[in-house]
Each structure stands twice: as structure tokens, then as C-alpha cells.
Amino acid sequence: MQTAFIQGIGIGGSxxxxxxxxxxxxxxxxxxxxxxxxxxxxxxxxxxxxxxxGVMGLGHLITGMPMIKHLASFGGAIFLIWYGANALRDSFRTKGLDLQQEQGADTLRKAVLTTLGISLLNPHLYLDTVVLLGSISTQFDDTVRPWFGAGAILASFLWFFSLSFGARLLGPLFEKPVAWRILDRFICLTMWSIAVALMWPYMKMLG
Structure with missing residues (x-):
């Protein structure tokens, strides 16, 4: 039980x-x-x-239905290209970070919808959590497997809360326009790279 829980934290966190x-x-x-x-x-x-x-076995169902993967790949690529383009556009703005202004720049609805889009339209979410972690969990018997899942879930909570609230420590750095431009262009490259990776198998088929 303890071994499964620790492995869940380690593998899920990585x-x-x-x-x-x-x-x-x-x-x-x-x-x-x-x-x-x-x-x-x-x-x-x-x-x-x-x-x-994934721990309950949904990963096997997804791998057996390739149409789901195809739809997720195309939808995710389109969304990531759009979001990357917005980040690239933002990178050409010369002003630095004004915390008072930025805190009210987005609405809660926009933040929630974008979070849902970034998460649910990215097939890597399903491959990493549902398929990969689900497959790894099969090495444990039915009584221990939930502890592996619990460890991975704990790692997720720790990571997202640390990233979300720890990022504010970088606020003074991003008062400089150049730092913000670098971050936005890094985000653009990240989004577009993932979009290309999603589409690469289909590009190879066309080639």
C-alpha cells in the first residue's frame, strides 16, 4: 500500500x-x-x-476507439494554435506587468473556460493520466491500485497549487517588458510545438 502510494506520487508528479x-x-x-x-x-x-x-480501466477503452483520439488531436491542435497566436500577439506589447491592472483584466468565466479548453482539448492529458498512469496501475492488485491513483492525485494537487501560487514570486521580474515578451513567446512555442506533435502523424500519412 505504501509503496504504491509513493510510486503514484513519483510517477504522477514526473x-x-x-x-x-x-x-x-x-x-x-x-x-x-x-x-x-x-x-x-x-x-x-x-x-x-x-x-x-485511468486506474479504473478507461484507458483500455480509449485505446480501442481510435476515433476519439483523432477528434481530440484535431480539436486540440486548433485550440493550441489559436492560443499560441494570442500569446505571440501579446509578446509585441511593450508594457510590463501591472499587477493591479492585470488582476482585473480577465473575468472568472474566461479563466475557467480557457482552463477547460487548455486541459480537456489536449490529448496529452488523456494519454498521460488515463492511458499511461492507468496502464502502470495494472501492476498492482485491486486492493492496492487505488492507493497508486491517490498518490498521483496528491502529486497533481501539490503541483498545481505550488505552480499557481508560487508563480506570483516572479511578479517583480515581470514588471520588465522584456521578461513578459520572453514568457509569451515561450508559451507560443510550447503551444505550437504541441500542436505540431499532435498533427505530425497525420502529416506523415499525407507525405
Missing amino acids: LIMAVGAQNAFVLKQGIKRSYPLPIAILCSIIDALMITA
């Missing part, structure tokens, strides 16, 4: 902490102090639901 669309978005919103608590809660709950589904 997957969640990888640089990706969701983490880049949470980092940016945390720096802006734009609804960090709702975003951290929502990301953590989504991960918890996906991890639970």
Missing part, C-alpha cells in the same frame, strides 16, 4: 511537471495573479478525475 500547454497557462495566470485559486482547483480536479478513470 508526468504532471513536464512543460506543457496546461502548465504554461497556469504559470502565466499565476504571475498575473488572475484567479490562481479557481484555476489550481479546476486543473487538480480534472487531473483527479482523469487519473481515477
Whole structure:
């Protein structure tokens, strides 16, 4: 039981902490102090639901229905390209971070919808949490497997809350326009790289 729980924390944490669309978005919103608590809660709950589904065996169902993966890949790529383009556009703005202004720049509805889009339209979420963690969990018997899932869920909560609220420490740095430009362009490259990775198998088929 203890071994499964610790492995869940370690493996789940290593997957969640990888640089990706969701983490880049949470980092940016945390720096802006734009609804960090709702975003951290929502990301953590989504991960918890996906991890639970994977541990319960949903990953085998997804791998057996390739149409779901195809639809998620195209929808996710379109969303990531759009979000990356917005980040690139923002990078050409010369002003630095004004915390008082940025805190009211986004609405809660916009923050929630964007969080849902960044999370649920990214197939990597399903591959990492549902399929990969679900597959790894099969090495444990039925009585211990939930503890593996619980460890991965705990890692998710710890990571998103740390990232969302820890990012505000970078606020003074992002009062400088150049730091904000670098972050936005990094986010753009991250989003577009993931979009290309999603579309690459289909590009190879056309080639």
C-alpha cells in the first residue's frame, strides 16, 4: 500500500511537471495573479478525475476507439494554435506587468473556460493520466491500485497549487517588458510545438 502510494506520487508528479500547454497557462495566470485559486482547483480536479478513470480501466477503452483520439488531436491542435497566436500577439506589447491592472483584466468565466479548453482539448492529458498512469496501475492488485491513483492525485494537487501560487514570486521580474515578451513567446512555442506533435502523424500519412 505504501509503496504504491509513493510510486503514484513519483510517477504522477514526473508526468504532471513536464512543460506543457496546461502548465504554461497556469504559470502565466499565476504571475498575473488572475484567479490562481479557481484555476489550481479546476486543473487538480480534472487531473483527479482523469487519473481515477485511468486506474479504473478507461484507458483500455480509449485505446480501442481510435476515433476519439483523432477528434481530440484535431480539436486540440486548433485550440493550441489559436492560443499560441494570442500569446505571440501579446509578446509585441511593450508594457510590463501591472499587477493591479492585470488582476482585473480577465473575468472568472474566461479563466475557467480557457482552463477547460487548455486541459480537456489536449490529448496529452488523456494519454498521460488515463492511458499511461492507468496502464502502470495494472501492476498492482485491486486492493492496492487505488492507493497508486491517490498518490498521483496528491502529486497533481501539490503541483498545481505550488505552480499557481508560487508563480506570483516572479511578479517583480515581470514588471520588465522584456521578461513578459520572453514568457509569451515561450508559451507560443510550447503551444505550437504541441500542436505540431499532435498533427505530425497525420502529416506523415499525407507525405
